[in-house]
Amino acid sequence: xxxxxLREVILMVVLAIVCGGIYRVWDVLYALIPAxxxxxxxxxxxxxxxxGVMVPYIIRRPGAALIAELVAAAVELLLGEQWGLSNMxxxxxxxxxxxxAFLIFAYRVWNTGTCALSGVLASAAFMFQxxxxxxxxxxxxxxxxxxxxxxxxxxxxxxxxxxxALADALARTGxxxxxxxxxRSVTSA
Amino acid sequence: MIxxxxxxxxxxxxxxxxxxxxxxxxxxxxxxxxxxxxARGQCLLxxxxxxxxKSTLAMTIAGIVPRSVEARVEGEVRLAQELKAPGKxxxxxxxxxxxxxxxxxxxxxxxxxxxxxxxxxxxxxxxxSALAAVGLRVGLGARHHAFSGGMKQKLAVAxxxxxDADLVILDEPTANxxxxxxxxxxxxxxxxxxxxxxxxxxxxxxxxxxxxxxEVLELAPGGRAVAVHRPEDAPRRxxxxxxxxxxxxxxxxxxxxxxxxxxxxxxxxxxxDVHLAVRPGEWLAIVGANGAGKSSLLEVLAGxxxxxxxxxxxxxxxxxxxxxxxxxxxxxxxxxxxxxxFLYERVADEMAGRVLGDEVPDEVERELRAYGLAGLGHHSxxxxxxxxxxxxxxxxxxxxxADVWLVDEPTYGQDEESERMILDRLDALCEAxxxxxxxxxxxxxxxxxxxxxxxxxxGGVLYDGPPEALLRNxxxxxxxxxxxxxxxxxxxxxxxxxxxxxxAAAVEMERDPAAMPAQAPSSARRARSPLMRWHPDVKAVALxxxxxxxxxxxTFAAEGWIxxxxxxxxxxxxxxxxxxxxxxxxxxxVIYAVYLWAFAANAAAPAGTHAVHWLWFDLTGYGFKQxxxxxLRTFATVxxxxxxxxxxxxxxxxxGLSQSFHLPPKLSYGAMAGTGFLGRFQHDLDVFRxxxxxxxxxxxWVLRPVRYAxxxxxxxxxxxxxxxxAMEARGFFGPPAERWDGRTYWRRLRLRxxxxxxxxxxxxxxxxxxxxx
Numbered sequence: 020x021x022x023x024x025l026r027e028v029i030l031m032v033v034l035a036i037v038c039g040g041i042y043r044v045w046d047v048l049y050a051l052i053p054a055x056x057x058x059x060x061x062x063x064x065x066x067x068x069x070x071g072v073m074v075p076y077i078i079r080r081p082g083a084a085l086i087a088e089l090v091a092a093a094v095e096l097l098l099g100e101q102w103g104l105s106n107m108x109x110x111x112x113x114x115x116x117x118x119x120a121f122l123i124f125a126y127r128v129w130n131t132g133t134c135a136l137s138g139v140l141a142s143a144a145f146m147f148q149x150x151x152x153x154x155x156x157x158x159x160x161x162x163x164x165x166x167x168x169x170x171x172x173x174x175x176x177x178x179x180x181x182x183x184a185l186a187d188a189l190a191r192t193g194x195x196x197x198x199x200x201x202x203r204s205v206t207s208a
Numbered sequence: 209m210i211x212x213x214x215x216x217x218x219x220x221x222x223x224x225x226x227x228x229x230x231x232x233x234x235x236x237x238x239x240x241x242x243x244x245x246x247a248r249g250q251c252l253l254x255x256x257x258x259x260x261x262k263s264t265l266a267m268t269i270a271g272i273v274p275r276s277v278e279a280r281v282e283g284e285v286r287l288a289q290e291l292k293a294p295g296k297x298x299x300x301x302x303x304x305x306x307x308x309x310x311x312x313x314x315x316x317x318x319x320x321x322x323x324x325x326x327x328x329x330x331x332x333x334x335x336x337s338a339l340a341a342v343g344l345r346v347g348l349g350a351r352h353h354a355f356s357g358g359m360k361q362k363l364a365v366a367x368x369x370x371x372d373a374d375l376v377i378l379d380e381p382t383a384n385x386x387x388x389x390x391x392x393x394x395x396x397x398x399x400x401x402x403x404x405x406x407x408x409x410x411x412x413x414x415x416x417x418x419x420x421x422x423e424v425l426e427l428a429p430g431g432r433a434v435a436v437h438r439p440e441d442a443p444r445r446x447x448x449x450x451x452x453x454x455x456x457x458x459x460x461x462x463x464x465x466x467x468x469x470x471x472x473x474x475x476x477x478x479x480x481d482v483h484l485a486v487r488p489g490e491w492l493a494i495v496g497a498n499g500a501g502k503s504s505l506l507e508v509l510a511g512x513x514x515x516x517x518x519x520x521x522x523x524x525x526x527x528x529x530x531x532x533x534x535x536x537x538x539x540x541x542x543x544x545x546x547x548x549x550f551l552y553e554r555v556a557d558e559m560a561g562r563v564l565g566d567e568v569p570d571e572v573e574r575e576l577r578a579y580g581l582a583g584l585g586h587h588s589x590x591x592x593x594x595x596x597x598x599x600x601x602x603x604x605x606x607x608x609x610a611d612v613w614l615v616d617e618p619t620y621g622q623d624e625e626s627e628r629m630i631l632d633r634l635d636a637l638c639e640a641x642x643x644x645x646x647x648x649x650x651x652x653x654x655x656x657x658x659x660x661x662x663x664x665x666x667g668g669v670l671y672d673g674p675p676e677a678l679l680r681n682x683x684x685x686x687x688x689x690x691x692x693x694x695x696x697x698x699x700x701x702x703x704x705x706x707x708x709x710x711x712a713a714a715v716e717m718e719r720d721p722a723a724m725p726a727q728a729p730s731s732a733r734r735a736r737s738p739l740m741r742w743h744p745d746v747k748a749v750a751l752x753x754x755x756x757x758x759x760x761x762x763t764f765a766a767e768g769w770i771x772x773x774x775x776x777x778x779x780x781x782x783x784x785x786x787x788x789x790x791x792x793x794x795x796x797x798v799i800y801a802v803y804l805w806a807f808a809a810n811a812a813a814p815a816g817t818h819a820v821h822w823l824w825f826d827l828t829g830y831g832f833k834q835x836x837x838x839x840l841r842t843f844a845t846v847x848x849x850x851x852x853x854x855x856x857x858x859x860x861x862x863x864g865l866s867q868s869f870h871l872p873p874k875l876s877y878g879a880m881a882g883t884g885f886l887g888r889f890q891h892d893l894d895v896f897r898x899x900x901x902x903x904x905x906x907x908x909w910v911l912r913p914v915r916y917a918x919x920x921x922x923x924x925x926x927x928x929x930x931x932x933x934a935m936e937a938r939g940f941f942g943p944p945a946e947r948w949d950g951r952t953y954w955r956r957l958r959l960r961x962x963x964x965x966x967x968x969x970x971x972x973x974x975x976x977x978x979x980x981x
Binding site: 030055096193 | 233276278553588589590591751752755756759760796799800802803805806807809810811812831834835837838841842843844845846847848849850852853874875878879881882883885886889893917918920921922924925926927928929931932933935936940941945
């Protein structure tokens with residue numbers, strides 16, 4: 020980790036703070052939807068994974084997904100989210116999920132596929148917490164299956180493709196000229 | 209002063225020979241074949257238009273280029289022997305907010321000393337004498353985010369002096385400051401020279417510095433040195449002249465009026481009793497020191513912020529009764545950061561207000577040319593220069609044909625050419641019968657363009673009338689803290705720990721009335737609870753483990769024991785106030801009540817369970833019980849989070865990661881620097897939301913967080929780059945950044961056996977709860 024450049028460390032923290040802020044907005048929206056609307060809850064799940072894809076996709080370093088998701092969760096906590104330290108545990112396991120996707124490809128492949136996989140694995144990791152802690156195990160089997168499937172799809176779309184699209188849009192603005200994302204990818208004008 | 213060059217031969221401090229610097233991926237070099245010498249103890253002023261390589265030159269001398277900013281450097285920079293050691297060249301950046309990486313004054317000053325491996329015992333005396341040298345009267349425990357811009361710049365100079373810098377480089381140190389803060393910076397430059405330091409200062413509005421400077425180096429566009437002048441021969445900027453005649457007629461009805469406006473934040477009056485009326489063709493300037501509430505007033509006038517009292521009327525109609533669409537069709541608002549107003553990915557699309565194809569239509573190209581944006585059609589609006597962004601935002605607003613123009617700092621971040629174009633356009637608007645209200649720090653602009661000027665100070669309107677009378681009224685200017693020539697009060701040599709100085713009362717409190725300088729560090733005075741004395745990082749891990757274990761509780765008995773443990777941690781060991789805790793966490797109870805309901809209605813109850821049918825829900829006692837278990841274990845972690853946050857100092861937490869757990873300081877201190885952004889974030893978000901409202905594209909509420917992301921992210925990247933450069937400029941590279949033992953530490957965090965034993969006990973107790981009867 021000492022190979023990280025200082026500006027990459029700071030960028031990671033700053034982006035994680037922005038993501039933490041977005042998570043907090045999402046927390047409020049989540050509290051507003053009916054608690055019995057499990058399908059809608061599943062649809063929302065993926066957005067809480069964006070830091071774990073956006074940051075590693077930009078700086079491309081081992082560990083970036085895990086740390087970014089943890090920092091984003093800590094920021095969300097400091098902004099007053101409603102789950103307390105359970106949220107830090109979410110950040111930890113989702114970060115691990117995101118990280119595994121990039122690890123499998125030895126941190127060499129950074130494309131739509133790995134980003135989507137990262138979102139799916141983060142979402143899948145959260146499913147354990149949902150099942151054991153948040154009482155998923157007490158629901159009807161049909162509800163459980165529907166919730167898990169919808170969450171995984173949401174993980175791929177909101178948690179994987181959306182942050183990749185954001186990072187690509189950011190790279191197109193020229194703001195990321197000094198980071199790996201701009202150095203490695205062949206941008207078409 | 210002038211005789212310095214003619215008299216005794218002075219020892220050379222810096223000698224630059226044939227210096228050419230080319231940034232990576234840039235077609236043209238930023239600096240071409242520049243040569244000059246700077247003698248020891250002299251003050252060199254560097255001038256020239258924006259983008260002519262002034263900063264590049266300064267950063268190359270300081271070694272920031274190419275160490276932190278990659279570039280190809282040809283020619284040579286020869287430094288005197290004593291300047292070659294780390295810390296001997298201090299660097300003060302333009303944006304006072306983007307050069308600090310800690311939160312407290314002592315930590316900030318210590319950061320540079322730690323990089324130099326100065327022993328801890330030596331630090332307090334060096335900190336105190338550095339603060340005294342710049343005349344900054346604040347306690348070492350004060351939090352600098354509440355300082356005014358001028359105080360921040362003084363602190364930045366003090367950080368360099370604490371490191372024993374012999375050459376101090378100031379890169380446009382007053383560009384973001386109000387007149388009052390500017391005079392503090394001029395004062396500090398004078399002090400530096402008197403103390404025998406060598407000074408290199410880059411400045412755009414440099415006239416006040418000609419008294420201090422020994423020589424003036426002028427650079428031209430393209431990065432070539434034009435000449436070295438004596439201060440008295442330096443080219444003076446052409447004074448702005450009034451070009452517009454009187455375009456306002458007294459008999460016209462006002463287009464925008466405000467009566468009895470007042471604004472409060474919490475218990476703090478920002479201003480009150482503000483009355484104003486603006487007629488067609490009139491240019492009203494609003495001036496005042498930082499924190500006087502100028503921007504807030506402009507926001508209230510635009511209907512973006514609700515006043516606490518009073519009313520704004522547009523052509524006689526109350527503003528709050530107009531729809532947003534009507535309002536922002538008639539009122540244009542230019543924010544300081546034009547990026548927030550952009551909606552498209554390309555300049556041409558932005559100009560046309562829709563997504564164009566590859567071909568840019570002729571009329572759009574013509575418009576681009578009229579605003580000096582020719583050929584930029586395919587660029588990203590985020591990737592062009594600051595001046596170009598401002599002009600683009602301006603051009604986009606021109607299309608909407610508004611009657612009233614509200615402009616926040618029209619000349620902020622602009623070079624002279626861009627400034628002139630914008631001011632000319634605003635003049636033309638007045639001639640066309642529109643009204644302009646501009647917030648500004650620039651009294652020159654007020655003189656040359658405004659018909660009327662309003663001074664905000666001391667919580668109200670101090671003056672409202674013609675500009676000439678105000679500019680002649682020195683006492684009034686001084687009272688409003690607008691006089692940049694007023695002398696700075698000499699500072700007493702003694703500095704007391706923790707006592708906020710007189711200047712601290714002048715801190716900006718507009719956004720955050722609670723942000724007063726902090727008291728002495730708690731460690732020095734108050735008794736600390738056992739949880740506060742626990743090593744912060746060990747505590748965080750231990751509490752996280754307790755939370756994880758709590759989540760495994762499946763029975764009421766186990767949860768009862770867990771709650772007992774949480775209670776002991778919070779009250780017996782953390783000494784928290786139950787009342788405060790209840791007050792803080794009670795809003796969450798509503799959310800948890802809803803969860804409970806959801807389980808009562810949806811849990812998969814075993815067959816034959818009794819259900820109460822109500823409306824379309826089937827509520828079961830079984831579901832309620834299961835829901836209660838979920839709520840109890842999750843809420844226990846909420847209390848634990850509160851305990852952790854309330855008993856932990858964030859800086860101790862970060863520093864401890866390196867000091868006790870040997871994490872590379874780059875990670876812990878880098879993260880620390882990033883967190884400074886957290887405070888700004890809320891403010892940025894507010895302004896950004898307003899900017900979107902003005903453009904009428906706030907977006908569907910569900911998509912809002914997504915739409916907000918891009919401009920905010922672009923902004924965060926710039927923030928991180930500058931922070932990183934500023935930290936490296938203070939010696940944070942090589943061993944002090946790479947290895948935990950490559951630096952000394954001001955904060956002492958000892959990892960004792962007791963810390964680990966306490967963690968073991970907490971985790972064991974939590975585990976025992978799971979199996980307790």
